[in-house]
Amino acid sequence: MAAITLITGSTLGGAEYVADHLSELLTDAGHDTTIMNQANLAELDPAQIWLLICSTHGAGEFPDNIQPFVSQLQVQQPDLTPLRYGIVAIGDSSYDTFCQAGKDLDHLLAGLGAKRLGERLEIDVSLDPVPEDPAEIWLNSWQKHL
Template sequence: MRVVILFGSEMGTAETVADSVADALSAHDVSVYDMSDFAVDDLDVHDFHVIVCSTYGDGDLPTGAEPFFDELDACAPDLSGLRFAVFGLGDSIYGDTFNRGGEIAAEKLVARGAIQVGEHARHDASTEIRPKEMARDWAATLPVPALTSA
C-alpha cells in the first residue's frame, strides 16, 4: 500500500507540512503531490491518502486545492473504500472560518464515499506550536494499514 500525500497551499506552509508527514511515514512507500498537479482519476482506493490543506480568505480552499476539488465535484467518482486523513492549517483569529479548508476537503471526499480515519488535525497559526512538529507527531498516530509490516 502506498501513502499518497496531497497538499493544497496558498503560501507554501502546507507543502512544508506535507514533507514533514512524508518524513514521519518514511517506512512506507510515500509520494507527495501538489493537488494542483494531481488528477482525480489518479485516486486509488488501494492507497492511503493524507490531505494537507490550508485555509484561505473567508474559510475557503486555497488556490492550489481548487482545481482538484472542482474536478472531484465535476467527475463525481465513487470513492467507496478510499481511506484518508486530514491535516488542516488555519488561524483561530478568523473565528468561525478557522481551518475550514481542511474541513471542506474532508466533506467533499466523504460525500463521494471515502472514509476519514484518524484524528482530523487542526493546526492553529496563533499558537507557538510549529506546524511541521505537530504534523510529524500527528502522522505517527495515523492508522496506516501498512504499519504492520508485510
C-alpha cells in the same frame, strides 16, 4: 507497509513543508509516499491511502493549487468507497472560518464514500507557529491505523 499519496493545498508553502516532513517520517517508517502539490483526480488511485494537508485562505477558501482537484471531485462525484484517507487542516483561529477548507475537504471525501482514518487534525498557526510539530505528534497515532 502502505502506499500513501500526500495531497497539498497551500498558498504560502506552509502546508507543503508539513507534507514534506510527514512524507519523510512515513518513508522512514517503511511506507511508500508520493507528494502531489497540484493534485489531479485522474492520476490518483483510490485504492491507495491519501493524506491531505490543506490550509485555508481568503475567507474560508481553498488554496488555488487544490481548487481544480476540489472541482473535479464536486463535478465528477467519483465513487470513493475504497478510499481511506487522513486529513491535516491548517489555519489561524483569528479567522471565523478557522480551518474551513480542511473541514470542507473532509466532508467532501466522506460524502463520496471515503473512510477517514483517525481524527482530523486542525493546526492553529496562532498557537503553533511551527505546524510540523503538532503534525508529527498526530502522525504517530495516525500511523497506527495503517
